[in-house]
Amino acid sequence: MNFNLHDLALLAPEDFLLGAACAILFIDLFLKQTQRAVTHWLAIAALLGTLAIVLCAPGQVQTAFNGAYIHDTVATVLKTFILGLVAVVFVFSRRYLDERKLFIGEFYTLMLFSTLGMLLLVSAGNLVMVYLGLELFALSSYALVAIHRDSGVASEAAMKYFVLGALASGLLLYGLSMIYGATGTLDLAQIRAVGGVGVNGLAQHPTLFAFGLVFVVVGIAFKFGAAPFHMWLPDVYEGSPTAVTTFIATAPKLAAFGMAYRLLESGLGTLAPHWSQMLAALAALSLVIGNLVAIAQTNIKRMLAYSTISHMGFLLLGLLNATPAGYAAAMFYAICYAIMTAAAFGVILLLARAGFEAEMIDDFKGLNQRNPWYAFIMLLAMFSLAGVPPLFGFFAKLLVLKSAIDAGFLWLAIIAIVMAIVGCFYYLRVVKVMYFDKPADTSALELPRDLPLRWVLSINGLALLVLGVLWGPLIGWCYRAFGLPG
Amino acid sequence: MMTSDSILLSLLIWLPIAGGALVVLAGGSNAGRARWLALIVSIVIFAVSIPLLTGYDAAAGTMQFQEHHVWIAAINANYHLGADGISIALIVLTTFVTPLVVLGAWDAVHERVGQYMAAFLVLEGLMIGVFAAMDALLFYVFFEGMLIPMFIIIGIWGGPRRVYATLKFFLYTFFGSIFMLIGLIYLYLHAHTWDLAQLAAFHLSAMEQAWLFFAFLLGFAIKVPMWPVHTWLPDAHVEAPTGGSVILAAIMLKIGGYGFIRFSLPIVPDASQEFAWLIIALSIIAIIYVGYVALVQEDMKKLIAYSSVAHMGFVTLGLFIAFALMRVTGNTQAAYLGVQGSMVQMISHGFVSGAMFTCVGVLYERMHTRMIGDYGGVVNTMPWFAAFWVLFSMANCGLPGTSGFVGEFMVILASFAMNPWVAAGAAFTLIIGAAYTLYLVKRIIWGDVTNDHVAKLKDINPREALVLGLFAAGVLVLGIWPEPLTHLMDASVKHIVDQLLIVKT
Numbered sequence: 001m002n003f004n005l006h007d008l009a010l011l012a013p014e015d016f017l018l019g020a021a022c023a024i025l026f027i028d029l030f031l032k033q034t035q036r037a038v039t040h041w042l043a044i045a046a047l048l049g050t051l052a053i054v055l056c057a058p059g060q061v062q063t064a065f066n067g068a069y070i071h072d073t074v075a076t077v078l079k080t081f082i083l084g085l086v087a088v089v090f091v092f093s094r095r096y097l098d099e100r101k102l103f104i105g106e107f108y109t110l111m112l113f114s115t116l117g118m119l120l121l122v123s124a125g126n127l128v129m130v131y132l133g134l135e136l137f138a139l140s141s142y143a144l145v146a147i148h149r150d151s152g153v154a155s156e157a158a159m160k161y162f163v164l165g166a167l168a169s170g171l172l173l174y175g176l177s178m179i180y181g182a183t184g185t186l187d188l189a190q191i192r193a194v195g196g197v198g199v200n201g202l203a204q205h206p207t208l209f210a211f212g213l214v215f216v217v218v219g220i221a222f223k224f225g226a227a228p229f230h231m232w233l234p235d236v237y238e239g240s241p242t243a244v245t246t247f248i249a250t251a252p253k254l255a256a257f258g259m260a261y262r263l264l265e266s267g268l269g270t271l272a273p274h275w276s277q278m279l280a281a282l283a284a285l286s287l288v289i290g291n292l293v294a295i296a297q298t299n300i301k302r303m304l305a306y307s308t309i310s311h312m313g314f315l316l317l318g319l320l321n322a323t324p325a326g327y328a329a330a331m332f333y334a335i336c337y338a339i340m341t342a343a344a345f346g347v348i349l350l351l352a353r354a355g356f357e358a359e360m361i362d363d364f365k366g367l368n369q370r371n372p373w374y375a376f377i378m379l380l381a382m383f384s385l386a387g388v389p390p391l392f393g394f395f396a397k398l399l400v401l402k403s404a405i406d407a408g409f410l411w412l413a414i415i416a417i418v419m420a421i422v423g424c425f426y427y428l429r430v431v432k433v434m435y436f437d438k439p440a441d442t443s444a445l446e447l448p449r450d451l452p453l454r455w456v457l458s459i460n461g462l463a464l465l466v467l468g469v470l471w472g473p474l475i476g477w478c479y480r481a482f483g484l485p486g
Numbered sequence: 487m488m489t490s491d492s493i494l495l496s497l498l499i500w501l502p503i504a505g506g507a508l509v510v511l512a513g514g515s516n517a518g519r520a521r522w523l524a525l526i527v528s529i530v531i532f533a534v535s536i537p538l539l540t541g542y543d544a545a546a547g548t549m550q551f552q553e554h555h556v557w558i559a560a561i562n563a564n565y566h567l568g569a570d571g572i573s574i575a576l577i578v579l580t581t582f583v584t585p586l587v588v589l590g591a592w593d594a595v596h597e598r599v600g601q602y603m604a605a606f607l608v609l610e611g612l613m614i615g616v617f618a619a620m621d622a623l624l625f626y627v628f629f630e631g632m633l634i635p636m637f638i639i640i641g642i643w644g645g646p647r648r649v650y651a652t653l654k655f656f657l658y659t660f661f662g663s664i665f666m667l668i669g670l671i672y673l674y675l676h677a678h679t680w681d682l683a684q685l686a687a688f689h690l691s692a693m694e695q696a697w698l699f700f701a702f703l704l705g706f707a708i709k710v711p712m713w714p715v716h717t718w719l720p721d722a723h724v725e726a727p728t729g730g731s732v733i734l735a736a737i738m739l740k741i742g743g744y745g746f747i748r749f750s751l752p753i754v755p756d757a758s759q760e761f762a763w764l765i766i767a768l769s770i771i772a773i774i775y776v777g778y779v780a781l782v783q784e785d786m787k788k789l790i791a792y793s794s795v796a797h798m799g800f801v802t803l804g805l806f807i808a809f810a811l812m813r814v815t816g817n818t819q820a821a822y823l824g825v826q827g828s829m830v831q832m833i834s835h836g837f838v839s840g841a842m843f844t845c846v847g848v849l850y851e852r853m854h855t856r857m858i859g860d861y862g863g864v865v866n867t868m869p870w871f872a873a874f875w876v877l878f879s880m881a882n883c884g885l886p887g888t889s890g891f892v893g894e895f896m897v898i899l900a901s902f903a904m905n906p907w908v909a910a911g912a913a914f915t916l917i918i919g920a921a922y923t924l925y926l927v928k929r930i931i932w933g934d935v936t937n938d939h940v941a942k943l944k945d946i947n948p949r950e951a952l953v954l955g956l957f958a959a960g961v962l963v964l965g966i967w968p969e970p971l972t973h974l975m976d977a978s979v980k981h982i983v984d985q986l987l988i989v990k991t
Binding site: 328421 | 675
């Protein structure tokens, strides 16, 4: 092992973000509360700067630190959307935080460090880097959930998140150590190479290796929030300040996909026949539990939490195919899911005022009469989540269904579509409340003059429609990332 | 491949959608402006659709006005549009009915007029997309996309039980079509194409065909709707605003029949033949049983909705009788007559049911009730209206000289060539159809004025007369001189019938 400046150059996005996060942490100390906007804009600038570096990076696959860090198109695609989405979350949350006295520097620095963890995670080339990235992300997000110190629900959610998250990290670490024990290496590419030889295509210690896989799958399922490892998700979504929920609901799902891809494909690809069965079971459970329980929810954040669980079930349909087309479908699904969920939470954040969270479904009553434009944005988000064409969400579902059927899981595809119909019901209920019910107060809605939020939210919502028609370039990018002609 | 013979079909799809956006943006707060804008846009679209009729080479009967652009290279999906005689007939029906719906809602809708008009224009664009798509994925996108505006239309402007009706409508049709999607994905994974022509040429085993047949059946049978999956229709019709009912009956139901023609018949011909008996049996049940159900309805809209189910039974009967004829007796002429009859029946039903629902709307606006028992002797106070109503009722019974007769007669002739009993069953509708339609006329139109409300009724105004007059013109022209329509579809129907002969297994 020797230190090489070239390695640091390859990590330019992470270097930049780390430097920027530290600088913002420092600068924020000297700002008065009235000047907090400086932190806000610096944080957004840091993300966009990192994004620019990511996009300017050369196309070919490169590794740094003896393979611990991988630079490839998969990482580039995921980082692009992670950075973009976190920037969107910043724009969405500013006024919400301000009204709740949460407009503080910690929010921004924690978010930036969390983002840094995600960037490392999706570029991880060995087990240590996976764990490092994961923990950097997770520890920051535990603190973010608890950022509203005076709120009992938030503290409870943070506690639950932390305890269960730590448990999952422990399980994952245990699994990683078993894999290390079985193969004698931490490097994912070498694990794959070693895992391919020996009895039944396993390493010298097939039992140990297989047990390691089980723990790794559990760790991944926890991060996705796939049933039966979903227990933390509804409470965290409901209990966190909506700004933090928006963050947890979007970018981390992309990072979770990156982690799953690195561990399962790059590292344990030889065990694909085994883990695809495990993922199939997780997918079936997530689809059924997520969709059925969502029907009973009256709190829209909680409903979206169960909807997330079901969407993770759909995402796993792509992953379990264990082919490049399947990974591309799953990555496309993760991107699509994050964009549409951001739009839905954006509307909630827009409607929330000081002392009013706009988190009950009934709070949306008659929104179409009071503000047709944002009702329309929410309508797009709901139909997209439901998977009705011509909206974006449909095409993501189409691709994962295709990859599940391709992998021979027709029964799972049937479960998925039946559950998609069930899912339609609760998404349509939000549309029903907004469009068909009479509002209690028919006056036009007073919306805050938060122009960045309104513009970005409008673009985010319309993107669901535009990407529904012109999704070719995006899926092409995903296909090329996995070496397919796109 | 990037070719396009013309951009006419694209214009017909995207103009209404852009027009809808314009109406809601420019007329969102001004009802009058929204009405006029919507009317102008819809008339312009009708004008744009005329070149389809004049420029189509009906003798060739091929897909014309084709446009072909790569849509999603990764999964080989294309933006491939084209229209043959069958599509053109349905597209022009759509562009003809939409301005009438806009006019029909002129005084009837007061709430959120801009959104109402916009929803219908967007719906028009999506429906034309269904009729023009030659790529299965593109078809599916339009096919499902239609649900969104219709869901909104029934939900916002519908009657008291609108939420129940619109959710039932949405979930029912979504349920059917999503199974069709699984079928399409399966086809794609084996044929690696979404192109309908290539899928039609793709070989499939008998087993595969059977599964695909039922996947398609679920999607299209619910849309048609066929007995026993028709139960969403009466609810949707009863609760929908007049315009929603008109579009639903006149065009959306046709999409189910059209789907059978484009998917079931060419892609899974062997399974379609094998299960033709099933469809024929269901169609006969629809014609007879649903006819009886219509007889006892107390609600005008429900009665007409059930009569729609019965009439659409003729469409499916004509389509699938062709199989029995082609494969068993080899009677090409009769098979051709069956498919042609189905198509004529679809167009005719578009006019007749649209007109009937408009008539109900006219009455409803004045009396705010759809119950048959609240009316009686309307002829005394609304003679002009009564004249129109009787004309459309005659067409609904299938009286010669109206459009209703032509299609039904052709289908009955075709079924006779297969089995006189099937023909007898089908012909039974002429009796039962006459019974429920004339009984409705008797209770609403004839007799003495039954109550004060009817006595105060005012006859139709010029706007309503124009709408009903245009529908009446369609009904009469098709009835007396159907030749232009049959000529338009002639060669295209022959193509379809020829495809039925191909054995794919």
